[in-house]
Amino acid sequence: MAFLELDRLTKRFGMITAVDTLSFSVDRGSFVSLLGPSGCGKTTTLQMIAGFEDVTSGRIMLNGRNLSAVPARERGLGIVFQTYALFLHMTVAENVAFGLEMRKIDKPERARRVKAALELVHLSHLADRYPRAMSGGQRQRVALARALVIEPELLLLDEPLSNLDAKLREEMQLELRRIQREAGVTTLLVTHDQSEAMALSDRVVVMEKGRLQQEADPFEVYDRPKTSFVSGFLGKSNSLRAEMGRDGRLRCAERVLTGPAAGLMPGAVEIALRPERIEVVDAASGIVSGCVTEKVFLGNQWLLRVATPLGDMIVLRRNAGRNEAGIGDTVGLTWNPEHLRILPAEGAA
Amino acid sequence: MSIASTDTPREVAPPVPREPLLCAPALALFLVMLLTPLIMTLVLSFNSFDFYEGIGSTFSLANYTEVLGDRYFYEIFGRTFAIALATTAICAIIGAPASYFLNRMDPFWRSIMVLIVLGPLLISVVVRTLGWAILLGNRGVINTALMNIGLIERPLKMMYTSGGIVLALVHVMIPFMVLAVWAALQRQDPATEAAAESLGAGPFTVFRRIVLPQAMPGVLSGSLIVFALSASAFATPAILGGRRVKVVATSVHDEFMNTLNWPLGAAMAMILVAAILITMIAWSRLVEDRVGRAYA
Amino acid sequence: MKHNGPFAVAFLLVFAIFMLAPIVVVIGVAFTPTGFLEFPPSGLSLRWFRAILDNPDFMHAAWVSLKLALVAATVATAFAVPAALAIGRGSFRGREVVQSLLMSPLMIPTVVLGIAFLRFLTVMGLNGTFFGLMLCHTVIVTPFILRLVLASVVGLDKSAERAAISMGASDWTVFRRITLPTILPGVVGGWVLAFITSFDELTVTVFITNPSTTTLPVRLFSYIAQTTDPLVASVSTVAILFTVVLMVVVDRLYGLDRLLIGEGKR
Ligand SMILES: Nc1ncnc2c1ncn2[C@@H]1O[C@H](COP(=O)(O)OP(=O)(O)O)[C@@H](O)[C@H]1O
Numbered sequence: 055m056a057f058l059e060l061d062r063l064t065k066r067f068g069m070i071t072a073v074d075t076l077s078f079s080v081d082r083g084s085f086v087s088l089l090g091p092s093g094c095g096k097t098t099t100l101q102m103i104a105g106f107e108d109v110t111s112g113r114i115m116l117n118g119r120n121l122s123a124v125p126a127r128e129r130g131l132g133i134v135f136q137t138y139a140l141f142l143h144m145t146v147a148e149n150v151a152f153g154l155e156m157r158k159i160d161k162p163e164r165a166r167r168v169k170a171a172l173e174l175v176h177l178s179h180l181a182d183r184y185p186r187a188m189s190g191g192q193r194q195r196v197a198l199a200r201a202l203v204i205e206p207e208l209l210l211l212d213e214p215l216s217n218l219d220a221k222l223r224e225e226m227q228l229e230l231r232r233i234q235r236e237a238g239v240t241t242l243l244v245t246h247d248q249s250e251a252m253a254l255s256d257r258v259v260v261m262e263k264g265r266l267q268q269e270a271d272p273f274e275v276y277d278r279p280k281t282s283f284v285s286g287f288l289g290k291s292n293s294l295r296a297e298m299g300r301d302g303r304l305r306c307a308e309r310v311l312t313g314p315a316a317g318l319m320p321g322a323v324e325i326a327l328r329p330e331r332i333e334v335v336d337a338a339s340g341i342v343s344g345c346v347t348e349k350v351f352l353g354n355q356w357l358l359r360v361a362t363p364l365g366d367m368i369v370l371r372r373n374a375g376r377n378e379a380g381i382g383d384t385v386g387l388t389w390n391p392e393h394l395r396i397l398p399a400e401g402a403a
Numbered sequence: 404m405s406i407a408s409t410d411t412p413r414e415v416a417p418p419v420p421r422e423p424l425l426c427a428p429a430l431a432l433f434l435v436m437l438l439t440p441l442i443m444t445l446v447l448s449f450n451s452f453d454f455y456e457g458i459g460s461t462f463s464l465a466n467y468t469e470v471l472g473d474r475y476f477y478e479i480f481g482r483t484f485a486i487a488l489a490t491t492a493i494c495a496i497i498g499a500p501a502s503y504f505l506n507r508m509d510p511f512w513r514s515i516m517v518l519i520v521l522g523p524l525l526i527s528v529v530v531r532t533l534g535w536a537i538l539l540g541n542r543g544v545i546n547t548a549l550m551n552i553g554l555i556e557r558p559l560k561m562m563y564t565s566g567g568i569v570l571a572l573v574h575v576m577i578p579f580m581v582l583a584v585w586a587a588l589q590r591q592d593p594a595t596e597a598a599a600e601s602l603g604a605g606p607f608t609v610f611r612r613i614v615l616p617q618a619m620p621g622v623l624s625g626s627l628i629v630f631a632l633s634a635s636a637f638a639t640p641a642i643l644g645g646r647r648v649k650v651v652a653t654s655v656h657d658e659f660m661n662t663l664n665w666p667l668g669a670a671m672a673m674i675l676v677a678a679i680l681i682t683m684i685a686w687s688r689l690v691e692d693r694v695g696r697a698y699a
Numbered sequence: 700m701k702h703n704g705p706f707a708v709a710f711l712l713v714f715a716i717f718m719l720a721p722i723v724v725v726i727g728v729a730f731t732p733t734g735f736l737e738f739p740p741s742g743l744s745l746r747w748f749r750a751i752l753d754n755p756d757f758m759h760a761a762w763v764s765l766k767l768a769l770v771a772a773t774v775a776t777a778f779a780v781p782a783a784l785a786i787g788r789g790s791f792r793g794r795e796v797v798q799s800l801l802m803s804p805l806m807i808p809t810v811v812l813g814i815a816f817l818r819f820l821t822v823m824g825l826n827g828t829f830f831g832l833m834l835c836h837t838v839i840v841t842p843f844i845l846r847l848v849l850a851s852v853v854g855l856d857k858s859a860e861r862a863a864i865s866m867g868a869s870d871w872t873v874f875r876r877i878t879l880p881t882i883l884p885g886v887v888g889g890w891v892l893a894f895i896t897s898f899d900e901l902t903v904t905v906f907i908t909n910p911s912t913t914t915l916p917v918r919l920f921s922y923i924a925q926t927t928d929p930l931v932a933s934v935s936t937v938a939i940l941f942t943v944v945l946m947v948v949v950d951r952l953y954g955l956d957r958l959l960i961g962e963g964k965r
């Protein structure tokens with residue numbers, strides 16, 4: 055049985071359904087990301103788990119116990135808020151000690167655990183500082199130490215890195231993963247940043263408009279998206295409108311394409327193809343050919359936009375130390391049919 | 404994945420919010436100590452009064468007809484409103500540019516000026532008016548100085564005049580005007596001034612065409628405050644006007660503390676409140692029609 | 700930022716003189732060695748300050764005012780802080796009505812408040828009592844505290860309180876350890892403003908005091924109406940000095956301009 059389990063959780067604010075029969079689970083010790091665009095109901099979900107938002111319907115089970123009857127203060131969860139929510143009138147050490155104080159832990163033990171927590175986040179030297187005089191990354195670590203020091207059963211993180219600049223964010227991603235492993239705490243992270251979700255987590259739960267889209271490990275959500283939303287939201291993807299014929303053949307712009315053996319019903323479908331899975335070959339030997347209309351140098355990669363009969367396609371080529379085809383060149387594109395993903399057309403149920 | 408539980412999750416009733424309860428003590432205090440006294444006063448203004456029997460429990464409009472039918476009271480109400488209007492106008496004329504200049508001062512001098520302008524708010528009106536009494540008296544500072552340099556031969560009469568009251572009231576009320584206009588100025592984009600200048604406007608034009616229109620909502624709200632406070636001011640007219648120059652507030656005080664005709668005094672107070680309210684509403688309607696469209 | 704031209708500087712200078720004149724005059728007159736109000740004083744003497752100590756009426760009035768302001772500001776704080784928390788964060792029905800009612804003493808002409816309190820206290824048999832006076836002052840100063848505390852409650856980060864709750868803090872602990880320290884500048888600022896307002900109040904108080912509960916402004920007012928000797932100036936000077944000291948304290952604690960302008964966070 056899973057450690058944390060959300061069962062058809064629903065939250066309505068008046069007419070708005072912020073979270074819609076959302077079910078997923080988190081295994082003990084794992085790191086799970088709740089991923090979705092802003093406004094999709096992630097924070098609301100997290101706040102319901104934390105006990106700060108009433109549940110409209112559905113239930114939340116933690117370690118076999120139904121949380122709905124447990125008030126927030128007795129849930130014993132560690133929470134890092136998006137704004138960090140540090141106590142600005144307390145020093146770093148006092149912030150971290152607060153939860154231990156509430157648990158009536160005696161002073162020497164408290165001091166020991168505060169020290170250990172600050173060491174874990176590499177902040178021991180700032181124990182007596184006030185949060186106001188600290189950088190974003192440091193505040194973030196204080197918030198983390200404060201949440202971890204009470205040894206929570208579950209750590210909830212609401213976009214903890216979104217207030218940091220890009221470089222610091224990458225650094226903190228690694229830190230966060232290290233700290234989570236060392237503390238061994240079951241963690242649920244909320245984020246709208248797909249690369250963050252994939253880099254950090256054991257499993258990713260993708261949601262949109264309050265609904266679950268896919269729950270799987272990062273490789274699977276990226277490589278085998280279940281819906282066109284997931285395929286478009288995680289990384290770049292070419293999305294082609296196609297038709298699954300009654301004869302089981304896939305037609306796109308009047309061409310028959312070979313795809314993976316798919317069990318989809320006949321009708322309109324969407325083909326998703328990652329740009330890095332496409333090879334550039336001579337015009338004659340590709341599955342399709344087209345004219346290069348755009349070429350962008352990204353450092354480690356080239357991005358080409360090719361106008362093909364199937365539609366505009368994006369191709370990512372590794373920078374292998376030579377220049378690629380230029381704008382106006384006609385090139386052929388080819389791919390392993392196994393890499394085509396056939397998804398229900400957007401809008402179809 | 405989610406377990407297939409057979410029991411349907413039920414709707415959970417939201418807990419009863421406790422926050423409104425925190426208002427309860429203050430609410431109770433205000434119901435007993437504010438609303439009740441005000442209602443009792445309204446009732447009082449309809450009661451009859453007799454010098455021998457005191458306050459009667461009958462109801463009539465007699466007090467109102469007495470106030471509204473007596474030239475003596477007309478004069479008092481007229482004077483009160485004239486004083487309040489003059490004070491408001493002067494406060495607007497001085498306060499608007501003062502706030503604008505204040506806003507442009509460098510921070511050090513500005514904080515000193517803020518202290519000078521707003522600090523008096525924290526000093527008792529009695530003390531401030533006493534200062535004006537010393538300045539304005541027949542043998543006061545201003546008259547003595549003017550006579551010493553030979554500008555006048557006999558002292559100017561400033562104490563016990565409406566003019567003296569207006570002068571002191573401007574001093575008392577102008578901080579409110581400055582606060583209101585300043586708040587409006589802080590909401591404006593400083594770049595609009597630069598924009599006007601880049602289009603060739605001189606400093607006076609910038610003030611009149613760009614700053615003032617944007618400060619108008621502040622001037623309007625400041626005027627409403629100043630008018631309401633001046634029309635009901637007590638200490639300043641009482642000290643500088645004495646028994647000779649009476650306003651509504653001092654007359655009400657007289658009715659309550661000397662004549663002891665409380666119902667009549669209460670009726671005067673109610674008429675004052677009504678008159679202030681009507682003026683304020685009419686005023687904001689008028690100005691809103693003109694200024695409001697740009698700021699709707 | 701553009702700087703002021705000579706016209707503006709002259710304007711501000713005259714304006715500053717106008718604002719300072721009555722206060723400077725009062726202070727100047729207080730130091731006169733003579734028996735009448737002269738300015739500038741012909742000498743410097745503390746004669747009229749010593750006279751305060753010999754005047755039991757003023758001493759008693761000052762004592763009443765001090766006591767009254769302390770009690771009224773404190774009681775009003777106890778009423779206003781919970782109300783501000785409810786109004787600032789709640790979204791319950793009738794919230795705006797409650798707020799308008801609690802702010803209304805600022806809108807009602809003080810004369811009207813004065814006669815209403817007089818009528819009420821007389822009917823209740825409390826007229827002239829310190830207790831009655833204290834209740835009235837509490838009502839008058841509550842809006843000042845409410846306004847400043849509301850401003851700091853609005854800036855309050857709800858998630859800080861939630862963080863404390865998630866760590867197991869009780870409602871009372873959250874209030875004492877998290878909420879109160881955060882809104883404390885507003886509370887202190889409001890208390891001081893309430894104290895000064897109560898200490899300075901004349902128009903309402905003049906209706907509801909009797910000789911044993913006469914406050915300093917009322918005493919000063921009736922003294923000015925009868926005689927004019929420099930004693931009123933020396934008493935006023937002490938009151939001004941007292942206010943200045945409070946202003947300096949507030950400036951350190953809260954920022955004077957924030958207090959006077961009555962707006963939120965720094
Ligand atoms: N207290 C509230 N009242 C009304 N609507 C809300 C409230 N909180 C959130 N919402 C709405 O619920 C939806 C989900 O919000 P949220 O959970 O904050 O999204 P996310 O964290 O994924 O960006 C949004 O449409 C938001 O407007």
Ligand SMILES: [Mg+2]
Pocket residue numbers: 093096097098213
């Ligand atoms: Mg969010």
